[in-house]
Amino acid sequence: MFHVERFVIVLVYQNSYKLITPPLSVVSQEDSHPVADMRRWTGTLPILPPRFLRRIADVPSPDLDCWRMSSGTGERFERAVAIMARLRAPGGCPWDREQTFDSIKPYTLEETYEVLEAIDNRDWEELSGELGDLLLQVLFYSEMSKEQGTFTLDDVLEKLSAKLVNRHPHVFGDVQAETASEVVRNWEAIKAEEKKKRLAQGGGKAAQAQVSPESVLGGVSSAMPALLEAHKLSSRAAHVGFDWPNIEGLFEKLREETDELREQLADFPHPGPRPLARGVAGSGKVPVPDDLRSRMEDEVGDLFFVLVNIARYLALDPESALKKTNRKFKRRFQWVEEQLRAAGRKPEQATLEELEALWQQAKEREKSST
Numbered sequence: 001m002f003h004v005e006r007f008v009i010v011l012v013y014q015n016s017y018k019l020i021t022p023p024l025s026v027v028s029q030e031d032s033h034p035v036a037d038m039r040r041w042t043g044t045l046p047i048l049p050p051r052f053l054r055r056i057a058d059v060p061s062p063d064l065d066c067w068r069m070s071s072g073t074g075e076r077f078e079r080a081v082a083i084m085a086r087l088r089a090p091g092g093c094p095w096d097r098e099q100t101f102d103s104i105k106p107y108t109l110e111e112t113y114e115v116l117e118a119i120d121n122r123d124w125e126e127l128s129g130e131l132g133d134l135l136l137q138v139l140f141y142s143e144m145s146k147e148q149g150t151f152t153l154d155d156v157l158e159k160l161s162a163k164l165v166n167r168h169p170h171v172f173g174d175v176q177a178e179t180a181s182e183v184v185r186n187w188e189a190i191k192a193e194e195k196k197k198r199l200a201q202g203g204g205k206a207a208q209a210q211v212s213p214e215s216v217l218g219g220v221s222s223a224m225p226a227l228l229e230a231h232k233l234s235s236r237a238a239h240v241g242f243d244w245p246n247i248e249g250l251f252e253k254l255r256e257e258t259d260e261l262r263e264q265l266a267d268f269p270h271p272g273p274r275p276l277a278r279g280v281a282g283s284g285k286v287p288v289p290d291d292l293r294s295r296m297e298d299e300v301g302d303l304f305f306v307l308v309n310i311a312r313y314l315a316l317d318p319e320s321a322l323k324k325t326n327r328k329f330k331r332r333f334q335w336v337e338e339q340l341r342a343a344g345r346k347p348e349q350a351t352l353e354e355l356e357a358l359w360q361q362a363k364e365r366e367k368s369s370t
Helices: 035-041 050-058 062-067 071-088 094-098 101-120 124-148 153-166 180-200 205-209 226-239 247-265 290-313 318-342 352-369
Strands: 002-005 008-013 016-020
Touching: 071 094, 071 124, 101 124, 101 318, 124 153, 180 226, 226 290, 226 318, 247 290, 290 318, 318 352
Parallel strands: none
Antiparallel strands: 002 008, 008 016
């Protein structure tokens, strides 16, 4: 609940309140006080019922813009938090109560990809639901952490607000940033400075495990998906000038890496790489020496890295591009299956020539429908 008096906002959340006065700054945990202390304020600060909360917009200060929140949003958020706490509490849901940080991780990844899929499909109704599922992950982790006494949802929100304010000095401070590239440079510089401070204060496991804090690549986590990691690494390097002068250099690099892979294939056991035989998984697989396998893996990795850089150069997201191609392949192959099924056959009963002919039909069918 908000209370307003002469540009002073009192934000009451659960069992504590915080005072916020212009010019607004992020309120630290030390600024919280027991709600019981509010009794001495009741004579000077009016308590506003929910229907008047939007009147905060009438306070004549531009500094208050980012703190305006409708009562409906706040109430719905607190209800979701309360539901999550109830599910984890004694007598709550057995499945929710037995979950741990590690057991929830796969769901977090799954929900993230479902958000991306809804965006790619421009399914806005679905996206609203998927974003809720993703928010649930934040509530879940925060509730579990609160139970073990490490941090609370309040800490998560405070750190988020602090980060948004601190890393946008061109909005909340006096720093000038006229272009998006200037904003990114400022962001990275501030992020590096924050990391130095964390390391100086003991840092924590995550900060200590990274490379040298002076490295422009130090903040890129190796735990993220490989395509995203490659994109971030190359983007960081490009920001300091380590980049191809034009896209033709990237295509030349692609040809170079392709030739290097071909050179490694000269050592491939006779009769050379072949598609796996139909039927039994792994049948027809030629034994490959470990050393050759390692060298081929290096060269294939280099090819992927160059392709990621081509996507970056074109301002495309490689993960989204590959996802789109995956869906296209799935859609076309399932159409091929439908045609064969209509003829009373299965894919494994068709020749490669028949499958290829149907595949080309699937492509033409999609082109004609666009």
